[in-house]
Amino acid sequence: MKEVDESGRVAILQRGRERCVLCPHLCRTDRAAGEKGFCRLGAEMVIHSALPHHGEEPPLSGSRGAGTIFFSSCNLRCRYCQNHQISHFPAGQTVSVEELTGIMLALAAKGCHNIEPVTPTPHLPGIMAATLAARRQGLRLPLVFNCGGYEREKIIGLLAGMVDIYLPDFKYGIAEAGRLFSGVRDYPRHALASLKEMVRQVGDELSTEEGIAQRGILVRHLVLPGHVDNSLAVLKLIREVSPYVPLSLMSQYTPIPAVARHPQLGRRVSRKEYEQVVNAACDMGFEELYTQEVDDRELVPDFDRDRPFDWDGK
Numbered sequence: 001m002k003e004v005d006e007s008g009r010v011a012i013l014q015r016g017r018e019r020c021v022l023c024p025h026l027c028r029t030d031r032a033a034g035e036k037g038f039c040r041l042g043a044e045m046v047i048h049s050a051l052p053h054h055g056e057e058p059p060l061s062g063s064r065g066a067g068t069i070f071f072s073s074c075n076l077r078c079r080y081c082q083n084h085q086i087s088h089f090p091a092g093q094t095v096s097v098e099e100l101t102g103i104m105l106a107l108a109a110k111g112c113h114n115i116e117p118v119t120p121t122p123h124l125p126g127i128m129a130a131t132l133a134a135r136r137q138g139l140r141l142p143l144v145f146n147c148g149g150y151e152r153e154k155i156i157g158l159l160a161g162m163v164d165i166y167l168p169d170f171k172y173g174i175a176e177a178g179r180l181f182s183g184v185r186d187y188p189r190h191a192l193a194s195l196k197e198m199v200r201q202v203g204d205e206l207s208t209e210e211g212i213a214q215r216g217i218l219v220r221h222l223v224l225p226g227h228v229d230n231s232l233a234v235l236k237l238i239r240e241v242s243p244y245v246p247l248s249l250m251s252q253y254t255p256i257p258a259v260a261r262h263p264q265l266g267r268r269v270s271r272k273e274y275e276q277v278v279n280a281a282c283d284m285g286f287e288e289l290y291t292q293e294v295d296d297r298e299l300v301p302d303f304d305r306d307r308p309f310d311w312d313g314k
């Protein structure tokens, strides 16, 4: 079968938006004509902000920050979303492909170590078009695909050779948890299939140069209070793919106002719960773990501020 070049694959993504099948929701709305699906996004890309981010894992943030571009809205609607101010609806400014290209080049000029679109999936056609344009104009930084894990294997397949580092969440190993908390019935199946495709493309490690990530994968999992069983199921599924996949196990869950009174989601994760998950990851043979302290610090960004991550002091 004839291999399609990168521009051809961006064109396929653009057509994928005309009866939108960019993610497992398969809404089949004509977003190019302005119709909206589950993600509430029409034809335009919407971003909240773009900035050097010093709060990512060390190989991504380095000393000069990850070049994060926060896209608005999402193809998941997690009840507890730590970015809920921008992920539950399209809040922010619309940008064209040309404007996004300029934003990527500006982040590079600031010295960022990579370009990291956050929640890229519904905006993929524009993001990949801008990436190719920025590369034609001299961009040499790795592209980091920071997504929620609810992806279509087929769409991820179109990104081969264009994405350097995959940074997916793996939120649920138990389908029922995905249904209860994010409103999707089939999260584990899609997350696992797309993870396999990501690993096929970039391998099961994160390669670095002078401590800065250049290529590979890092899987994130936010431990939820009262759901150690879900976390253990996540670990088992990732282990099926490879024990060498680097894992970032996050303890920073903080209840947002919408779930403050929820019987399970209304509290922080306990040290005991978090340690159970970390110990299980070690027992399963995962070799590269990024872990966090369990403490009272609130690490929820505030997107009403100019600098949403002011808690990291940058």
Ligand code: SF4
Pocket (backbone or CB within 6 Å): 020, 021, 022, 023, 024, 025, 026, 027, 028, 029, 031, 036, 037, 038, 039, 040, 041, 074, 075, 121, 122
């Ligand atoms: S990207 Fe949005 S419109 Fe397209 S299938 Fe996913 S949720 Fe539906």
